[in-house]
Amino acid sequence: QKEVEQDPGPLSVPEGAIVSLNCTYSNSAFQYFMWYRQYSRKGPELLMYTYSSGNKEDGRFTAQVDKSSKYISLFIRDSQPSDSATYLCAMSLNQAGTALIFGKGTTLSVSS
Amino acid sequence: NAGVTQTPKFQVLKTGQSMTLQCAQDMNHNSMYWYRQDPGMGLRLIYYSASEGTTDKGEVPNGYNVSRLNKREFSLRLESAAPSQTSVYFCASSWLNYGYTFGSGTRLTVV
Numbered sequence: 001q002k003e004v005e006q007d008p009g010p011l012s013v014p015e016g017a018i019v020s021l022n023c024t025y026s027n028s029a030f031q032y033f034m035w036y037r038q039y040s041r042k043g044p045e046l047l048m049y050t051y052s053s054g055n056k057e058d059g060r061f062t063a064q065v066d067k068s069s070k071y072i073s074l075f076i077r078d079s080q081p082s083d084s085a086t087y088l089c090a091m092s093l094n095q096a097g098t099a100l101i102f103g104k105g106t107t108l109s110v111s112s
Numbered sequence: 113n114a115g116v117t118q119t120p121k122f123q124v125l126k127t128g129q130s131m132t133l134q135c136a137q138d139m140n141h142n143s144m145y146w147y148r149q150d151p152g153m154g155l156r157l158i159y160y161s162a163s164e165g166t167t168d169k170g171e172v173p174n175g176y177n178v179s180r181l182n183k184r185e186f187s188l189r190l191e192s193a194a195p196s197q198t199s200v201y202f203c204a205s206s207w208l209n210y211g212y213t214f215g216s217g218t219r220l221t222v223v
Binding site (some may be wrong): 006008024036041042043044046049088090099100101102103104105110 | 116143145147152153154157159167172180202205211212213214215216217
């Protein structure tokens with residue numbers, strides 16, 4: 001079993017839809033959780049950062065962490081064609097000394 | 113601000129040739145990383161350097177070597193390239209694990 005599992009999609013939605021992206025993980029020691037967005041032929045860029053359990057909101061994006069279920073989610077409200085990208089979840093055990101473990105990424109396409 | 117700069121952007125190698133991928137960051141980050149990204153495999157860690165003077169193996173280190181030249185620069189060397197090393201290589205840097213900044217990638221083809 002991989003440490004981090006993420007459905008690769010692809011996921012296709014119409015403009016304005018609510019999108020839910022998810023990852024599960026096996027290591028209960030993970031403390032820091034992130035979502036990265038990667039446009040085609042570009043490097044990933046940090047979208048959301050969460051420590052431990054709970055929700056975090058930033059504009060149209062909401063990140064949720066449920067450590068009891070070892071499950072994290074990213075919600076995108078009022079999706080736009082510009083949200084079309086690959087979304088990667090990432091997590092780490094601590095703040096320093098160990099590298100991030102990434103999911104394989106989910107490819108999202110938002111049609112106008 | 114350049115962020116993380118990777119060179120070259122594209123490279124074609126013949127099997128058995130060697131090359132070094134260069135990475136430099138101007139954000140005064142302590143930690144630097146090399147990942148490879150393959151279709152269906154996601155980002156896999158090759159090597160990382162938590163701080164200047166230290167390097168550690170990641171998930172897929174075989175066939176690669178790294179050098180943390182100074183705080184700004186972290187290079188990745190392929191001593192004898194193989195077709196299995198055809199990939200997109202990303203360098204990243206961070207202050208602790210908060211928010212990696214990635215370079216734009218090097219697309220490497222080994223024929």
